Amino acid sequence: MDRPGAENIAGQACSFTNEDENETFYLRGLKLAQIREKGINPYGERFERTSLAEEIKENYEIIQGQRVAVAGRLMAKRGHGKATFADLQDLSGRIQIYLRSNEIGEEAYALFGKVDLGDILGVEGSVFKTRLGEVTIAVQRFVILSKCLRTLPEKWHGLKDIELRYRQRYLDLIVNPDVKKTFIIRSKIIQAVRRFLENRGFLEVETPMMHPIPGGAAARPFITHHNTLDIDLYLRIAPELYLKRLLVGGFEKVYEINRNFRNEGISTKHNPEFTMLELYQAYADYVDMMNLTEELLHNVAVEVLGSAKIDCEGQEIDLSPSWKIIPMSEAVKEYTGLDFNEINSDGEAVRAAEEIGLEAEKPGTWGTVLNQVFEERVEPKLIQPTFIIDYPVDISPLAKRKENEPRLTSRFELFIMGREIANAFSELNDPIDQRMRFEEQAKKRLAGDDLSHMMDEDYLRALEYGMPPAGGLGIGIDRLVMILTGLSSIRDIILFPILKPKEQGSHENKDL
RNA sequence: GAGCCAUUAGCUCAGCUGGUAGAGCACCUGACUUUUAAUCAGGGUGUCCGGGGUUCGAGUCCCCGAUGGCUCACCA
Numbered sequence: 001m002d003r004p005g006a007e008n009i010a011g012q013a014c015s016f017t018n019e020d021e022n023e024t025f026y027l028r029g030l031k032l033a034q035i036r037e038k039g040i041n042p043y044g045e046r047f048e049r050t051s052l053a054e055e056i057k058e059n060y061e062i063i064q065g066q067r068v069a070v071a072g073r074l075m076a077k078r079g080h081g082k083a084t085f086a087d088l089q090d091l092s093g094r095i096q097i098y099l100r101s102n103e104i105g106e107e108a109y110a111l112f113g114k115v116d117l118g119d120i121l122g123v124e125g126s127v128f129k130t131r132l133g134e135v136t137i138a139v140q141r142f143v144i145l146s147k148c149l150r151t152l153p154e155k156w157h158g159l160k161d162i163e164l165r166y167r168q169r170y171l172d173l174i175v176n177p178d179v180k181k182t183f184i185i186r187s188k189i190i191q192a193v194r195r196f197l198e199n200r201g202f203l204e205v206e207t208p209m210m211h212p213i214p215g216g217a218a219a220r221p222f223i224t225h226h227n228t229l230d231i232d233l234y235l236r237i238a239p240e241l242y243l244k245r246l247l248v249g250g251f252e253k254v255y256e257i258n259r260n261f262r263n264e265g266i267s268t269k270h271n272p273e274f275t276m277l278e279l280y281q282a283y284a285d286y287v288d289m290m291n292l293t294e295e296l297l298h299n300v301a302v303e304v305l306g307s308a309k310i311d312c313e314g315q316e317i318d319l320s321p322s323w324k325i326i327p328m329s330e331a332v333k334e335y336t337g338l339d340f341n342e343i344n345s346d347g348e349a350v351r352a353a354e355e356i357g358l359e360a361e362k363p364g365t366w367g368t369v370l371n372q373v374f375e376e377r378v379e380p381k382l383i384q385p386t387f388i389i390d391y392p393v394d395i396s397p398l399a400k401r402k403e404n405e406p407r408l409t410s411r412f413e414l415f416i417m418g419r420e421i422a423n424a425f426s427e428l429n430d431p432i433d434q435r436m437r438f439e440e441q442a443k444k445r446l447a448g449d450d451l452s453h454m455m456d457e458d459y460l461r462a463l464e465y466g467m468p469p470a471g472g473l474g475i476g477i478d479r480l481v482m483i484l485t486g487l488s489s490i491r492d493i494i495l496f497p498i499l500k501p502k503e504q505g506s507h508e509n510k511d512l
Numbered sequence: 513g514a515g516c517c518a519u520u521a522g523c524u525c526a527g528c529u530g531g532u533a534g535a536g537c538a539c540c541u542g543a544c545u546u547u548u549a550a551u552c553a554g555g556g557u558g559u560c561c562g563g564g565g566u567u568c569g570a571g572u573c574c575c576c577g578a579u580g581g582c583u584c585a586c587c588a
Contacts, residue, residue, distance in 0.1 A: 023557045024522060024539055076548075083545035100545060117538075130546045151522035154537050156549055160524065163580045175523090218588060264587045265513090371588060395588050413588095420588090451588080502579065 028149045031114045035144065038111070042147035047071050047122035054092035056127055057135045063127050068137060070095060071122040071145060073174065074115060076155060084112060085136075088121060089174075096136040097123050104139060111144075118148030167502075169495055179492075185304060186481045186493055190257060192300040193277060193477075200292075202253040202279060207242035209235060209259065215459065216240030216398070218451040219262040222272075235261035240398065240472065243280050244427060245462045247470050255279035257477065268489040269419065271497050275477040280427065284471035285400075286410045289424035290387055293414055293473060294321050297385070297421075301484060312417055312486040315383060323385040323414075328374050331388055335378045340370045363447070367392025367407065382415035391425075397437040397453050399425035400469075416483050424473040431463035 035042045050069045072090035082101040087094045101109040115121065125139040153159040158175045165172040165179075172179050194204065212231070214221040216238030224233050239256050246254050260276045281288065301308050301319045308320040329340040336356050343349050349369040350360040358376060360369050370392055382388075391411040393401055399409035411425035428434050438460070441453040481493045491497035 022522065022539095027539075078547050078550050079544085080547065080550080081544040083547085085547045085550080087548080096548070098546075102545080128546095130548085132546075132548075134546090134548070136546085151538060154523040156537065157524040161519095161580090163519090164523090166580090171523095220587085262587075265585080267587085268582085270587065368588085375588070391588090423588095500579065 024151045025149055028116055028147070031116065032147050032149070035111070035114050035147070040111070040144065042144045044122070044143050044145040047143065047145055049122070052092035053088065053090050053095035056095055056137070057093075060127065060129070060135050065126055065128070067124065067126050067140075069122065069124045070137065072120065073148075074117055074119050074121055075152075077115075077117060082109070084109075088123065091180075093177075096130075096134050097125070097139050097142075098130070098136050099139045099142070104141065108142070112142065115144060116148060118150070118152045119144060120146035120148070163499070166491060166497055166499055182485055182487065182493060183495060185485055188304045189300055189481055189484060190275075190477065192303045193257065193296065193475075196296055196299055197255050197279065200253070202255045202281075203251060205243070205246060205251070205254050205256055206258065207239045207246075207256060209261075211236050213454050213456050213458075215453060215456050217260075217262075218395075218453065220264055220450065222261050222263045237262055238276070238474070239278050240474075241456060241459045243278055244467060244470070244472070245459070247280055247282050247427075248462045248465055248467045252282040252468070253280070266498060268491065269479070271478065271490050271494055273498070274490075274494075277475040277477055278472065280470050280472045282468040282470045285426040285469065286389075286412055286424050286471055289471040289473045290325070290389075290412055292471075293387075293422050293424065293475070294323055294385075296475075297480070300480075305484060310484060310486065312483055313488050315417070317384060317416060317483065319385060323387055325387045325389055325412075327390040328388050328392075329370060329390065331378045332370060332373050335381065336373060338373060340366070340373075363444070363449075365392075365394050367394030371395050379415060379420075380418040382418055385414060385416045385421075387412045387414055393437075396425065397441050398428055398434075400428045400430075401433070419479055419483075420476070421479055421483065422473060422475045424471065427467070427470045427472045429463060429467040429469055431460055434463055435460055 032042055048069060049071050050067075051063070053070060053072065056063055056068060056070070070088060070090060072088040072094075074086055075089045075094060076087040078085040084099045086097050086099070088097050099109065099112055104112075121142055122145050123137060123139045123142040125137040125141070128136055128138055130136050153171055153175045159165055159171050165176075173183075197204070210224065210226075210233040211221075212233060214234040214237045216236075217240070219237040221234040221237050224235060225231070226233055238260055239258070243254055243256060255277060256279075257275065257277045259273050261273050262270075263272065264270065266272060279292075281292075298308055298319050298321060301310060308318060310317050310319065326334075333339050338352050338356065340349065340352075343352060343366060346365045346369075349366045350364040353360045353364075353369050353373055356373070356377075358373060361372060371394075374388070378388075389412040390402065390405075390408045391399065391413070393399075393407055393409050396409040396411050399411040402408045402410055409425060411423075413420050413424075414422035428437070438453060438455045442455050444452040445454070478490050478493055482488065482490060485493060487493055
């Protein structure tokens with residue numbers, strides 16, 4: 001590149017990749033240098049604000065004529081010779097600013113000519129309304145707080161390219177106001193959950209994210225390595241077993257909101273790292289958890305959205321209590337006609353599934369087949385909030401058995417919009433039963449099922465000291481946010497969803 | 513992992529049966545002191561995702577690859 005000064009923008013030695021060699025970047029670099037030549041630092045210091053854009057607009061009657069100071073990003077500029085209108089955007093929204101040469105002086109007005117769309121400015125001036133009624137700040141003084149060297153996405157269409165929106169989320173946030181709103185709602189949902197639990201006496205705790213033995217869920221883990229100890233560790237797939245150790249230790253109501261990591265497929269409903277709420281309450285059971293779940297979600301919806309009725313992908317979801325409760329076998333009977341209560345062997349169960357056109361999974365026990373039929377034929381149809389209870393013991397290695405029905409556990413999952421939102425059970429606190437379940441799981445593992453639970457002696461030892469009976473609940477925060485915001489892709493409610501890195505290198509070495 | 517679709521200027525997009533690459537916004541030059549998708553007069557700033565191939569000639573056709581989206585599989 002043989003443009004003068006391009007490799008030495010603003011007097012600073014720096015290198016740019018080919019990608020950056022567009023005209024705009026070069027020209028803005030020159031403006032940056034010109035601003036510096038005037039003795040002005042285009043990357044300014046702290047700026048004392050008096051107001052946010054929306055506050056000024058909302059309180060115009062009171063604030064009219066007063067001097068205000070606002071800061072934000074320049075989003076539009078309309079020059080009229082010796083006067084210029086522009087729009088400044090801060091967290092709250094946008095406000096118009098107005099600069100006149102004879103008001104701020106010719107030198108300052110000329111400097112404003114070096115200001116580009118995307119620059120971050122601080123302005124001071126008095127509030128007035130234009131002829132057309134727009135609340136505007138008549139600028140008396142402005143400072144450049146940060147120079148923008150690149151072109152912002154288009155003002156009218158915004159940033160639509162989905163890949164760019166995820167890879168450069170900051171642009172998405174600058175240019176698409178709804179995106180900002182979504183993530184504010186996400187934050188409010190989590191705050192509301194914490195407040196709700198705090199009010200009920202739950203203690204927030206943090207348990208390890210790196211586990212010597214991954215447990216508490218059926219999922220493939222990520223493996224990492226600790227150098228000094230020279231051991232492999234697993235990023236946690238669930239915090240469950242650690243939280244229950246805390247019940248043994250005497251904490252009676254605990255919860256954790258944090259990331260889980262599962263090394264599995266990526267889709268609009270699955271991100272490899274996702275946020276989970278898990279809570280445990282001593283001396284309670286899964287029915288208590290059902291009530292808690294219902295109250296929690298209803299409460300959060302009303303608090304954050306102002307209503308228990310939410311619009312989700314064109315469907316109205318009503319989170320007002322009380323939600324339907326259906327045993328899994330009854331739900332299956334209702335939607336397929338198969339009555340698993342009348343089925344008494346694994347072989348029979350497999351044949352029954354095949355009769356309705358399902359290919360039963362390999363080993364295929366009564367419980368796994370029941371669950372499979374449920375997932376394939378019932379789950380997608382559960383649109384309004386529905387508790388499915390009485391899960392088979394085969395797929396619930398950490399849940400307490402029902403006393404009068406040993407094939408089943410005291411467990412429920414909550415479904416909304418055909419998606420699993422919550423999972424809860426009466427926690428298995430019998431160390432002998434837990435040991436047998438782990439052994440059962442270990443057998444499956446040996447047979448090649450790498451999703452089965454690993455034997456965890458340390459956890460068993462904790463149970464052997466005695467864990468109070470307890471109810472435990474897990475809620476997928478991302479999926480909850482999806483329901484409450486009505487968005488159908490998990491990537492739209494995670495700020496930086498996982499994406500494959502773009503290929504590098506092709507342009508990196510070209511300059512050398 | 514499989515199928516389908518997409519990838520063209522900073523952004524949003526057009527580009528037919530193969531014939532020297534276009535628009536709007538943004539940007540650059542000039543005019544303009546209440547505009548608001550400001551306006552007016554000029555100016556295209558490009559590795560058409562990458563690599564091969566067919567052809568006199570490829571953004572366009574064929575093959576391979578990259579990334580993304582959707583569907584499916586996986587994920588109880």
